[in-house]
Amino acid sequence: RKEVEQDPxxxxxxxxxxxxxxxxxxxxxxxxxxxxxxxxxxxxxxxMSVYSSGNEDGRFTAQLNRASQxxxxxxxxxxxxxxxxxxxxxxxxxxxxxxxxxxxxxSLIVHP
Amino acid sequence: SQTIHQWPAxxxxxxxxxxxxxxxxxxxxxxxxxxxxxxxGRGLQLLFYSVGIGQISSEVPQNLSASRPQDxxxxxxxxxxxxxxxxxxxxxxxxxxxxxxxxxxxxxxLTVV
Numbered sequence: 001r002k003e004v005e006q007d008p009x010x011x012x013x014x015x016x017x018x019x020x021x022x023x024x025x026x027x028x029x030x031x032x033x034x035x036x037x038x039x040x041x042x043x044x045x046x047x048m049s050v051y052s053s054g055n056e057d058g059r060f061t062a063q064l065n066r067a068s069q070x071x072x073x074x075x076x077x078x079x080x081x082x083x084x085x086x087x088x089x090x091x092x093x094x095x096x097x098x099x100x101x102x103x104x105x106x107s108l109i110v111h112p
Numbered sequence: 113s114q115t116i117h118q119w120p121a122x123x124x125x126x127x128x129x130x131x132x133x134x135x136x137x138x139x140x141x142x143x144x145x146x147x148x149x150x151x152x153g154r155g156l157q158l159l160f161y162s163v164g165i166g167q168i169s170s171e172v173p174q175n176l177s178a179s180r181p182q183d184x185x186x187x188x189x190x191x192x193x194x195x196x197x198x199x200x201x202x203x204x205x206x207x208x209x210x211x212x213x214x215x216x217x218x219x220x221x222l223t224v225v
Contacts, residue, residue: 032213034213034214036213041200041221042218042219043202043216043217043218043219044156044202044216045216046212046213046214046215049212049213087155087156089213089214095169096163097144097161097163097169098144098206099158099161099171100146100158100206100214101158102148102155102156102158103155104154104155105155
């Protein structure tokens with residue numbers, strides 16, 4: 001079983017749609033959780049951190065469910081510019097250092 | 113402000129040639145540093161990480177090595193490149209103790225021919 005799993009997609013949605021991604025992780029001792037965005041041939045960029053209480057940043061909402069070991073990302077009112085690959089990251093404290101593990105990403109295509 | 117620099121942006125190297133990629137961080141001290149590789153159409157694979165000068169942990173045994181000669185410098189090397197070493201190499205840092213995420217350099221796209 002992979003440590004961090006994501007549906008690769010692609011998710012093909014029209015502008016204005018709401019789309020949700022999930023990411024599951026296998027290690028219950030995982031500490032920190034993030035969503036990243038990666039555009040084609042670019043480096044990943046931090047989109048938002050994820051907390052059990054949930055957090056929202058404009059059209060984006062992230063949620064952590066520790067009991068079921070998954071994190072989610074909800075994008076409302078999708079824009080063409082939201083087209084990208086969305087990566088989830090789970091970190092685990094090991095030997096005094098946080099070790100980040102990335103999912104393979106979920107591809108989102110927003111069309112007119 | 114903190115910035116991370118990575119170079120070169122692109123590199124084409126013949127099989128069997130050596131490799132040296134450099135990453136430097138500015139505006140911070142004692143960062144945790146990471147090297148990742150992303151093969152075409154694949155996810156990010158953690159190669160090495162370092163919590164301090166001279167401290168290197170390897171995640172995947174392979175044809176590569178890493179060194180951290182200075183606090184804010186992280187170098188990825190190979191003595192002899194293989195075709196399978198082609199990929200997008202990314203350096204990242206995370207300040208020790210922060211609740212924030214990881215910041216990536218702009219990456220080096222390596223093609224071994």
